Amino acid sequence: MRLLTIAILIAVTLQAQGVREEPIPARPPVSALEISQGKTLFDGHCGGCHGPGGRGALGPNLARPNLSHVSDAQSLFLVIDLGITGTEMPRGWQLHDREIWKITAYVESLGKTEPEPLPGDPQAGKQLYEGKGNCAACHWLEGAGGRQGPELTDVGARRSLSHIRESLVKPAAAIPEGFLLISAVHNDGRRIQGVRLSEDPFTILIRDFSDAFHSLRKSDLAELNKRKGESSMPPYGDMFSASELDDIVSYMATLRGTR
Numbered sequence: 001m002r003l004l005t006i007a008i009l010i011a012v013t014l015q016a017q018g019v020r021e022e023p024i025p026a027r028p029p030v031s032a033l034e035i036s037q038g039k040t041l042f043d044g045h046c047g048g049c050h051g052p053g054g055r056g057a058l059g060p061n062l063a064r065p066n067l068s069h070v071s072d073a074q075s076l077f078l079v080i081d082l083g084i085t086g087t088e089m090p091r092g093w094q095l096h097d098r099e100i101w102k103i104t105a106y107v108e109s110l111g112k113t114e115p116e117p118l119p120g121d122p123q124a125g126k127q128l129y130e131g132k133g134n135c136a137a138c139h140w141l142e143g144a145g146g147r148q149g150p151e152l153t154d155v156g157a158r159r160s161l162s163h164i165r166e167s168l169v170k171p172a173a174a175i176p177e178g179f180l181l182i183s184a185v186h187n188d189g190r191r192i193q194g195v196r197l198s199e200d201p202f203t204i205l206i207r208d209f210s211d212a213f214h215s216l217r218k219s220d221l222a223e224l225n226k227r228k229g230e231s232s233m234p235p236y237g238d239m240f241s242a243s244e245l246d247d248i249v250s251y252m253a254t255l256r257g258t259r
Contacts, residue, residue, distance in 0.1 A: 080100050152255055175231055
């Protein structure tokens with residue numbers, strides 16, 4: 001009984017660390033049927049995050065030849081099976097090994113699809129990003145910028161053109177994980193607004209819009225409002241013309257973390 005308990009604990013530990021207990025089964029022959037069935041499985045299990053055709057949404061764009069964390073078919077199988085620790089990529093608990101191989105075949109086929117054509121001029125978009133848009137005030141890019149919004153260094157590898165555009169035009173419709181807006185009023189009347197970094201039953205850590213950190217005891221607060229569905233980012237559809245929006249979307253699509 002003791003040995004069985006130890007074996008169970010070891011198995012749970014390996015799963016928590018993202019280690020597969022059993023060898024990867026032999027890969028079945030890749031056929032058009034396997035890829036088609038893989039697409040059906042992908043749409044049902046993966047498309048909600050990775051978007052139609054794997055072109056990116058909340059999850060990374062998979063329609064490209066080189067994927068992060070993946071070097072070959074077996075490593076892609078493991079990513080689907082075990083997820084990626086420290087990211088939003090979950091384990092494929094509900095998938096059988098044969099189903100994982102089918103999804104693997106479909107994802108591999110996505111790397112052979114033609115990339116989406118850029119709608120505008122990336123260089124003009126870069127100038128808008130740095131100038132009129134003042135995006136660096138809130139976004140970290142290649143080692144510089146603000147931290148109130150998500151890092152954009154590799155946004156083109158993680159998001160589709162449509163998702164980037166929606167994030168600019170309707171920021172509240174595409175709020176990324178970890179950027180919940182908070183408004184807090186201290187018992188002495190001080191008001192603090194910013195992004196929640198962490199929270200437990202007794203305290204909350206907020207980074208305000210000047211990049212200052214505030215560790216607050218909830219018992220010291222008169223108000224604590226979690227502004228779900230709100231974004232501090234303005235709707236850039238009101239600021240940019242249609243052609244300028246095309247340009248900045250194109251620029252952001254070129255940001256792939258490789259420079």
